[in-house]
Amino acid sequence: xxxxxxxxxxxxxxxxxxxxxxxxxxxxxxDRNLHRARHDISVSSLSxxxxxxxxxxxxxxxxxxxxxxxxxxxxxxxxxxxxxxxxLRENFNNNLTSSGKSNVSKRxxxxxxxxxxxxxxxxxxxxxxxxxxxxxxxxxxxxxMIIDNAPVLMKYxxxxxxxxxxxxxxxxxxxxxxxxxxxxFKCEVSAHTVPVEGHLGxxxxxxxxxxxxxxxxxx
Amino acid sequence: MSKQIKQLGDDVWKTKVEKxxxxxxxxxxxxxxxxxxxxxxxxxxxxxxxxxxxxxxIGVRLIDEFLQKTxxxxxxxxxxxxxxxxxxxxxxxxxxxxxxxxxxxxxxxxSLILTENPLADFVELPDDGKAVKELWYSNILCGVLRGAxxxxxxxxxxxxxxxxxxxxxxxxxxxxxxxxxxxxxxxxEE
Numbered sequence: 001x002x003x004x005x006x007x008x009x010x011x012x013x014x015x016x017x018x019x020x021x022x023x024x025x026x027x028x029x030x031d032r033n034l035h036r037a038r039h040d041i042s043v044s045s046l047s048x049x050x051x052x053x054x055x056x057x058x059x060x061x062x063x064x065x066x067x068x069x070x071x072x073x074x075x076x077x078x079x080x081x082x083x084x085x086x087x088l089r090e091n092f093n094n095n096l097t098s099s100g101k102s103n104v105s106k107r108x109x110x111x112x113x114x115x116x117x118x119x120x121x122x123x124x125x126x127x128x129x130x131x132x133x134x135x136x137x138x139x140x141x142x143x144x145m146i147i148d149n150a151p152v153l154m155k156y157x158x159x160x161x162x163x164x165x166x167x168x169x170x171x172x173x174x175x176x177x178x179x180x181x182x183x184x185f186k187c188e189v190s191a192h193t194v195p196v197e198g199h200l201g202x203x204x205x206x207x208x209x210x211x212x213x214x215x216x217x218x219x
Numbered sequence: 220m221s222k223q224i225k226q227l228g229d230d231v232w233k234t235k236v237e238k239x240x241x242x243x244x245x246x247x248x249x250x251x252x253x254x255x256x257x258x259x260x261x262x263x264x265x266x267x268x269x270x271x272x273x274x275x276x277i278g279v280r281l282i283d284e285f286l287q288k289t290x291x292x293x294x295x296x297x298x299x300x301x302x303x304x305x306x307x308x309x310x311x312x313x314x315x316x317x318x319x320x321x322x323x324x325x326x327x328x329x330s331l332i333l334t335e336n337p338l339a340d341f342v343e344l345p346d347d348g349k350a351v352k353e354l355w356y357s358n359i360l361c362g363v364l365r366g367a368x369x370x371x372x373x374x375x376x377x378x379x380x381x382x383x384x385x386x387x388x389x390x391x392x393x394x395x396x397x398x399x400x401x402x403x404x405x406x407x408e409e
Contacts, residue, residue: 029341040238041337044284045312049244049359052273053251060258074250081246126243152239 034088047156054157054168064166068190072174079178086125107183111144111209111217114183118176119146126175127152142209146176149199159193167191169203176205186210224302227289228310235288236311241337248338252356256345263353270355274362281312282367293371297396298322300373301329304364304394313337317392328395330380333357336390344384351386355379364394372400 054071061067108114119131127148137143151169159166169191177189187209194204252270259265285291289307294300301319309315309331317331338357344350355361361377368375376395381387 029343032341036340039241039314039335039337039340041241041244041314042312043237043239044281046239046244046247048277048281049247049251052277053247055276056251056269056273074247074254077250077253078246125240128240152243 034085043152043155047153050153050168050171051157053171064163068166068170071168071170072177072189075171075174075176076178076181079175079180080182082122082126082175083179083182086122089125090121111185111213114180114185115144115146115207118179122175122179123148140208142211142214144207144209146205146207147202148205149196149202151201151203154201154203167193167203169193169205172203173205176207180207186213220299221302221306224299225306225316227291228307228316231288231307231311232314238314241314241340245337245340245342248359249342256350256354261345261347261349263350267353267355267358270358271362271365274359274364275366276362277359278363278366278368279370281363282370285311285367297326297329297373300368301331301394304368305331308367321391321393328393331392331394333390333392336383339382339384339390342384351384355382356384357382357390360392364392368394369400372402374398374400 053074054067057070057074058067061070108117115134119134123129123131131146132149133145133147135145135147137145148169151172153172154169157168159168173189173191177187180187180189187207189205189207192204192206193201195202251273252266255266255269256263259269285308288311291303291307294303305317305319309317315333315335315337317333319329320332321330322328336357338360342356344354344356355378358379361379364377365375368377374397376393376397378393379391380393381389381391383390
């Protein structure tokens, strides 16, 4: 029996161990640039998909509240991802333009700042327009409202009478909640249709922050 | 003929389609599939069936918009159908133009090669070792084609045979014409 030498033998040079399995090199999605070329699709495709998603969940849900909760959950998982993506892109862009100022890669820790980030950065990245308004509730310290006069996903949806009160934008409320939760702004977000003249689909995303959080803010 | 069809697709896309960034679309579909995988306990056969069904529901309605915007009349051959599906249909809804290839000699079956796929951008299949063998991530497209073609009397079988998400070289979708359905009077309207 020949003695099997371990380690690298300079007299022999590199050799295979015999049992190597060939792993096919696969480029993973993490190797790809986050700044992809913009690709447009038809609004109809998005609406069709959204409608199917709503109807699929409608069939499974026992009540409208459950349906809204399901839509909210679906949005939530998107929110956490969108936040990461938007922050990476945003910081990258800032670093390119701000000639090395140190305040660019900051993390938002104030309620107003993060809400502003959502309405002016997240909204355009998802819906191609900023949110129409950001308001603070006059009744409660903990409540803020993001307002969209014409939500993209609601464009081709009309809610029948028997589903009164349902707002499919619960999905988007879920996205907002996902974003706020993963930045440690504990809150609940719900969507409400509040039509005004000229904007029948106007939706208010009501954000109910945790009281502790507002207390933290005023410290 | 092929050139005219391409021109038509481009024109419809440019002038008649309202556009939106595909990112929300990609993310939304991703969360749907993820939910289905959870709901069906990673039974990917079921997930495939469900996304196919969703697609079918979309297809039977989508064809209306397609016909209205393109004003196309009946195709003279299945070959034309393939061209129109790719250069007009895919173009106006997803802004991609899959390559048509691998025709069978009887001209009833062709493949669409999707070089881009807005549904599957930045997607990774679950790494349980099962998904790469069983899950057809973009199966909703098959359902859409099946539904839309059925509405124009073409009874087709549509299915993926490879997908880059699974590590395949290409994403290939196979369309087989089973039969041309006869015009039938809708039930109750005799």
